[in-house]
Amino acid sequence: MTTNGIAIDAKNLVKIYDRGSERIAAVNDISLQIRTGEYVSFVGPSGSGKTTLINLLGCLDNPSAGSLAIAGTEIFGEGRTLSERMLTTIRRERYGYIFQNFYLIPTLTVLENVTLPFAFYRKENARDDIDRLLSHLGLEGRTGHLPGQLSGGEMQRVAIARALVNRPEILLADEPTGNLDSARGAEVGAVLKRLNEEEGITVITVTHNPALAATAGRTIEIRDGRIAERAVTPPA
Amino acid sequence: MITIRTIAYKNLLRKKTRTILTVVGIALSAWVLSSLFGFNRGYESALNKDIDNMGFQIMVTAKGCPYEAATLMLKGGTGLRYMNEDIMKDVLKHQEVKQITPMLMQAVFDPNKGESGGMSAYLGVDPTTIASMKGFLEFKQGAWFTNPEGLEVVMGYEAAELEQREAGDLLLVTPQPGKSVELKVVGILKRTGTQDDGTIFIPLKTLQRLFNNTGKITSIGVKVQKEADIAAFEEKLYQLPDVQVVSLVQVKRTIISLVATARVMVLSIAVIAILIAMIGVINTILMSVYERYQEIGIIKSMGAMPGDVFRLVWIETMILCLVGGVIGNAAAVALAQATDVLIKRLLPYTPTGSIVQIDATLFAVTTAIIVGVGILSGLYPAWKASRVRPLEAIRGEVS
Ligand SMILES: Nc1ncnc2c1ncn2[C@@H]1O[C@H](COP(=O)(O)OP(=O)(O)OP(=O)(O)O)[C@@H](O)[C@H]1O
Ligand SMILES: [Mg+2]
Numbered sequence: 001m002t003t004n005g006i007a008i009d010a011k012n013l014v015k016i017y018d019r020g021s022e023r024i025a026a027v028n029d030i031s032l033q034i035r036t037g038e039y040v041s042f043v044g045p046s047g048s049g050k051t052t053l054i055n056l057l058g059c060l061d062n063p064s065a066g067s068l069a070i071a072g073t074e075i076f077g078e079g080r081t082l083s084e085r086m087l088t089t090i091r092r093e094r095y096g097y098i099f100q101n102f103y104l105i106p107t108l109t110v111l112e113n114v115t116l117p118f119a120f121y122r123k124e125n126a127r128d129d130i131d132r133l134l135s136h137l138g139l140e141g142r143t144g145h146l147p148g149q150l151s152g153g154e155m156q157r158v159a160i161a162r163a164l165v166n167r168p169e170i171l172l173a174d175e176p177t178g179n180l181d182s183a184r185g186a187e188v189g190a191v192l193k194r195l196n197e198e199e200g201i202t203v204i205t206v207t208h209n210p211a212l213a214a215t216a217g218r219t220i221e222i223r224d225g226r227i228a229e230r231a232v233t234p235p236a
Numbered sequence: 237m238i239t240i241r242t243i244a245y246k247n248l249l250r251k252k253t254r255t256i257l258t259v260v261g262i263a264l265s266a267w268v269l270s271s272l273f274g275f276n277r278g279y280e281s282a283l284n285k286d287i288d289n290m291g292f293q294i295m296v297t298a299k300g301c302p303y304e305a306a307t308l309m310l311k312g313g314t315g316l317r318y319m320n321e322d323i324m325k326d327v328l329k330h331q332e333v334k335q336i337t338p339m340l341m342q343a344v345f346d347p348n349k350g351e352s353g354g355m356s357a358y359l360g361v362d363p364t365t366i367a368s369m370k371g372f373l374e375f376k377q378g379a380w381f382t383n384p385e386g387l388e389v390v391m392g393y394e395a396a397e398l399e400q401r402e403a404g405d406l407l408l409v410t411p412q413p414g415k416s417v418e419l420k421v422v423g424i425l426k427r428t429g430t431q432d433d434g435t436i437f438i439p440l441k442t443l444q445r446l447f448n449n450t451g452k453i454t455s456i457g458v459k460v461q462k463e464a465d466i467a468a469f470e471e472k473l474y475q476l477p478d479v480q481v482v483s484l485v486q487v488k489r490t491i492i493s494l495v496a497t498a499r500v501m502v503l504s505i506a507v508i509a510i511l512i513a514m515i516g517v518i519n520t521i522l523m524s525v526y527e528r529y530q531e532i533g534i535i536k537s538m539g540a541m542p543g544d545v546f547r548l549v550w551i552e553t554m555i556l557c558l559v560g561g562v563i564g565n566a567a568a569v570a571l572a573q574a575t576d577v578l579i580k581r582l583l584p585y586t587p588t589g590s591i592v593q594i595d596a597t598l599f600a601v602t603t604a605i606i607v608g609v610g611i612l613s614g615l616y617p618a619w620k621a622s623r624v625r626p627l628e629a630i631r632g633e634v635s
Contacts, residue, residue, distance in 0.1 A: 060537065060627050084542060084625065092539025097626075103534040107246040112238045119238050121539035166539070 006072065007170055007202045008034040008057055013066035015052050015225075026052040027063070028225035036071075036169070039196040039203040041216035049225040050206040051174055057204060058097065058172040059090050070094060071169070092121045096163030096171045096201075100178035102155045104147040104162075110134075111143040114161045123166040130165065137161050137191060153184030160191060171195065173205040177212050189215045240544060244551040247524065254520055259560040261516040262606060265509035266564025270594055270602040271575045272506045274568065276499065278593035279586070282429075283491060286587040287484045289430040291370040292337070292457035293466060295482045296327060296473060318452040319479065326476055327456055332464035337365040338453045340443050344409060356395070358409070358436050360443030360453075369459060373432065378403035378423030385441040390423040394433040407436070411446040429589040498582070510609055513560075517613040521553050525621045529628060537626035549618035550611070557610025561603040568602075569594050 015027040026049045034040050034057075042050045055061040056068065059075060059082075067077030075082065075090060082090075104113045114130060127133055134140055137157040147155055156176060163171060173192065177185030189212045196203045196217075205212065213219050221228035248255045298317035327336055340360035363384045367373075376396075381388045389407055391399070401407060407419045419438065427433055444450050460466055466483060473481045525532070532545055540548075568575070572592045580586045 055627060088536065088539060088541055091537065091626075095537075097534075097537045099534070101530075103530055105243070105246075105531055107250050108238070108243070112242070112246075115237045116243070116535070117538040119240050119243060120535070120541070120544045162538070 005035050006033055007036040007038070007070070008032075008204075009069040009072075010057060011067045013053070013056055013068065014064045015049075015056060015061070016064040025225050027056060029066070030222075030225070030227055031066075032220070032227065034202060034204065036202055037196070037200045039193070039215070039217040040205075041213045041219045042204070042206045042222055043208070043210075043213050043219055044222035044228070046208075048222045050222050052225075053222060054172055054174055054204060054206050058095055058170075059087050060097075092117075092166065093123070094169045096166070096168035098156070098159055098163050098171065098173040098176045100175040102147075102152075102159045102179075104155055104158055106147050108146075109143065110139060110145050110147070110150070110158050113147065113158055115165060116162060117166050121166065126166050127164065130161075133161055133164060138187075151184070152180050153187055156180060156184070156188050157191065160188070160195075164195070168201065170202040170204065173203070173207075175206055175208065177207065177209045182211065185209055186211060188212075240548050241551055244548055245555060247528070248552055248555060251524070254523075255556065258516050258520040258556055259563065262513045262557055262560025262610075263564035263567065265506075265513035266561045266602055266606045267568045267571075268509040269506050269605060270565045270568035270598060271572070271592055272502050273598055273602060274572065274592040274594040275502070275575070275579055277598070278591045279495060280492070281593065282587035282589040282591045283488060285589055286430045287488060289370075289372065289428060289432065290457065290484065291372070292459045293484050294458040294460060294470065294473070295484075296323070296456040296458060296476075297454065297480045297482060299478045299480045318449065318454060319456075321451050321453050323476060323479065324453075324456060327458060327473065330469065330472060332461050332466075332469040332472075333458055334461045335365060335369060335459040337362050337369045337457045338440060339455045339457060340440055340449065340452065341454045342443055342447055342449075344411070346410075356409075356436060357434060358389075358438050358443060360440040361437050362440050366437070369457060370432075373428065374426045376424045376426045378421070381422060381439050384439050385445070386439060387417060387419050387442060388422045388439065389419045390425065390437040391421055392425050392433040392435045392437075393427040395436050396421070396424045398434075409446070411448075417446060431588045433588060510605075513606070514609050514613045517553060517556060517610060518617060520556070521549060521614060521617040522620065524552070525549060525617050528621075529624055532621055532624045533626045533628050536624065542622040545624070546618045546622040549621045550614045553610045553614030553618070554607065557607050557613075558603070561606035561610075564606070565594075565599050565602055569599065 010033070011031050013027055013030045014025060017024045017026055028049070030053060042054060044050055052061075056063050059068075059070070062081040063076050068075050069077075070090065071094070105116065108116065111130070111134075114134065118126065131140075131143075134143060137160060139154065139157055139161065142150065142154065147158070150158065156179075160176075171192070176192070177188050180188060189209075192203050192205065192212075193215045195201045203216075205216065207213050296319075298319045300317050321338055324336060324338055327333060338361075342358040342360065343355045344358055346354060346356045363381045367380050376393065378390070380390060391401060391407075396402075399407060401421045401424070403421055403424055405421045407421055408416050409419055410416045425432065440453070444452060460469060466485075470481050470483055473479065535548075536545060572590070572594055576590055576592045579591060
């Protein structure tokens with residue numbers, strides 16, 4: 001397998017949950033490739049397995065079967081699972097995560113929240129132009145505020161800034177606009193789009209928001225743990 | 237720019253009341269611990285000082301209960317037994333004796349003392365021998381008696397403070413109802429930190445005359461020759477009829493055994509105090525870990541290793557314990573005197589000096605113990621937090 005241009009290469013990914021006597025294949029034999037610098041959005045009905053899939057692609061969880069390679073390096077495969085420490089090492093090198101519920105720390109200021117990752121890990125090429133990052137995201141003049149003093153849209157932009165300080169190669173966002181009204185949602189969508197286009201970050205989102213899905217270069221529909229027969233947009 | 241320590245510190249400010257309550261709990265146990273340790277070491281040294289400052293090593297008293305004798309020796313008491321002064325000759329015969337001094341202890345009710353009156357301790361002493369027996373006593377004002385049978389007193393430092401007397405003032409004593417006598421204060425002693433501070437010294441003959449106790453004494457203090465075998469000498473003294481021989485070594489042992497029971501109780505309280513503080517800390521930290529499950533998950537998705545999260549929670553515990561420990565210890569130092577008074581009320585006999593001694597070493601030791609408790613209490617919550625998986629945080633939003 002060649003690494004050229006492939007950020008994520010998933011083959012026959014399966015994730016099975018045991019629910020009492022029932023066994024649910026939340027992700028059922030999904031294979032896909034995501035190119036470096038691509039912007040992919042997963043859509044599909046509730047419970048179809050989007051979150052489960054994006055967690056596997058983001059190395060947040062071990063698959064039950066199948067293999068996953070990140071930038072040509074096989075992470076999971078042949079039934080191999082990784083320890084939390086190993087996963088952490090991979091995650092902090094390559095990924096930034098954004099969630100529906102922002103999860104800012106309420107006692108820390110905007111600036112402290114944004115630079116929080118540095119308390120644990122600072123990548124060699126980490127951003128030191130935090131001020132510029134913040135003003136890019138329309139957060140200038142907000143650095144000293146506490147999360148409680150911000151609007152939902154601002155909180156999500158703080159969370160995005162936080163995901164970016166260590167310059168991730170891949171940005172994962174699970175329902176990033178789920179808690180925002182359409183105007184704020186559109187702002188966040190524009191930010192993701194710009195990051196993808198201007199900085200070349202690979203962006204992967206899960207969303208119910210058609211407007212957000214439309215900003216992606218490729219939209220993939222998930223149904224019952226599988227990629228739907230008809231992908232909404234073909235690979236660009 | 238931001239460190240794990242900052243996060244820990246700011247997190248504690250999140251629920252201020254809870255943090256303060258926990259710190260207060262730790263401070264209380266630190267205070268109890270520190271005070272008890274201070275008492276443990278202070279009591280014995282105060283006792284030793286009291287005994288060394290008596291000026292003699294053996295006391296001969298009338299036969300009676302040994303505890304009573306021990307108490308009598310150090311503090312004076314009621315229900316005293318009297319001996320005839322003739323017995324002094326028999327004691328003096330022994331070659332081990334360097335010097336002796338007779339004493340007559342008299343507790344007198346003084347209606348003017350305190351709010352509802354109180355007992356004053358008069359000690360009749362022999363003006364010719366007392367000065368050399370208790371050569372370490374120094375005068376703040378005046379000097380020993382001018383007349384061996386005079387109506388004169390020398391007051392201990394605290395006795396003088398209490399009665400507000402200066403040398404040259406008069407002191408009224410009422411040996412029998414309706415019959416008051418004026419005594420002249422001829423001297424006031426400097427503070428010694430022993431029972432002498434609370435004593436009113438009066439010539440033996442005067443005291444005997446005032447209280448119709450002619451020829452009677454309550455005890456004889458015996459200063460022993462340096463090279464003498466005290467144990468053997470005690471045996472010899474027991475040949476005398478109806479006497480009790482109390483050596484200071486024995487007194488000390490008696491008192492320490494009396495206090496030992498109290499001490500065991502007190503140490504159990506300390507252990508309980510520590511346990512309570514520990515449970516409080518574990519509860520607080522564990523609750524804050526549960527509340528922050530998702531946050532911790534997010535922190536881990538940012539690249540925090542299990543060890544980082546462990547440290548974060550552990551530091552929170554340490555801050556709580558360090559702050560609580562220092563406050564509690566500082567309170568113990570600041571309130572040592574109050575504790576002193578409290579303990580003195582609880583114990584059957586306590587030496588005169590300060591019995592709660594807290595110094596820098598003790599401060600450091602108890603703080604270290606409390607922090608040690610913190611380290612232990614933090615282990616489980618920190619471990620629990622370190623095992624949170626980022627996925628759990630994300631699942632939280634699914635529901
Ligand atoms: N931890 C779990 N244990 C058991 N079953 C789970 C677990 N997580 C998800 N599932 C199940 O797996 C299936 C897929 O869930 P998933 O969260 O991936 O769906 P989703 O597409 O993200 O849905 P939504 O759009 O509502 O977020 C569902 O049936 C869900 O109930
Ligand atoms: Mg989902």
